Amino acid sequence: xxxxxxxxxxxxxxxxxxxxxxxxxxxxIFSKYLEVGKRLPSERELSSQLKVSRVVIREAFRxxxxxxxxxxxxxxxxxxxxxxxxxxxxxxxxxxxxxxxxLKPSHFYEARRAVECFTIKLAAQKATRKDIQRLRTIxxxxxxxxxxxxxxREHNTAFHTAIVDLSGNPLLKLIAQSLFELLNQLxxxxxxxxxxxxxxxxxxxxxxxxxxxxxxEQCERRMAIDTEYTKKLRGIRLT
Numbered sequence: 153x154x155x156x157x158x159x160x161x162x163x164x165x166x167x168x169x170x171x172x173x174x175x176x177x178x179x180x181i182f183s184k185y186l187e188v189g190k191r192l193p194s195e196r197e198l199s200s201q202l203k204v205s206r207v208v209i210r211e212a213f214r215x216x217x218x219x220x221x222x223x224x225x226x227x228x229x230x231x232x233x234x235x236x237x238x239x240x241x242x243x244x245x246x247x248x249x250x251x252x253x254x255l256k257p258s259h260f261y262e263a264r265r266a267v268e269c270f271t272i273k274l275a276a277q278k279a280t281r282k283d284i285q286r287l288r289t290i291x292x293x294x295x296x297x298x299x300x301x302x303x304x305r306e307h308n309t310a311f312h313t314a315i316v317d318l319s320g321n322p323l324l325k326l327i328a329q330s331l332f333e334l335l336n337q338l339x340x341x342x343x344x345x346x347x348x349x350x351x352x353x354x355x356x357x358x359x360x361x362x363x364x365x366x367x368x369e370q371c372e373r374r375m376a377i378d379t380e381y382t383k384k385l386r387g388i389r390l391t
């Protein structure tokens with residue numbers, strides 16, 4: 153497969169070599185010829201194929217990683233693997249603003265509430281019965297893993313991300329994903345009680361009931377209640 157990828161890349165002309173290689177690889181990713189999870193040819197293979205130094209290839213890989221388009225894994229089985237973390241550049245900028253105290257926790261709460269209360273209405277209008285069932289399956293994991301507190305955030309994020317995805321707006325999805333990742337980075341590991349797990353599950357079920365009824369006003373109200381609970385996760389780290 154990696155050799156098949158290489159045949160679509162051509163040696164760059166004079167100029168910014170890594171930018172030209174970067175553009176070619178991005179095209180393959182956006183055209184979905186390179187699917188998520190696929191491994192790119194190694195630095196050595198590409199430098200030989202494209203007749204450039206490994207430094208040029210490494211710079212291109214680094215730019216792709218910073219764009220959230222590849223993940224660099226170390227080791228013998230490692231390499232550059234295609235990802236779809238396109239939210240990463242936005243997250244990085246927002247994280248730097250938080251870390252340097254240019255943004256306050258209240259800004260984060262307000263942004264999350266604004267995005268999610270809007271996207272839940274879009275999602276409710278488009279959601280099918282199958283979509284609702286999939287969301288319920290995700291939500292049930294909160295109860296199934298009730299004794300694994302470290303998984304609360306993982307399941308909660310998966311539920312909210314799936315709803316934003318249903319909205320059908322890729323830009324809002326990028327914003328929401330960057331906010332969710334910011335929460336994961338800035339808050340300490342979950343120390344919530346089993347009751348918090350159950351309460352979160354119940355709030356999510358209430359949202360799903362409103363989605364089933366296509367009651368957009370209730371969807372917005374119940375999502376607002378749920379996002380408000382982010383404030384209960386104390387101990388935000390700004391360093």
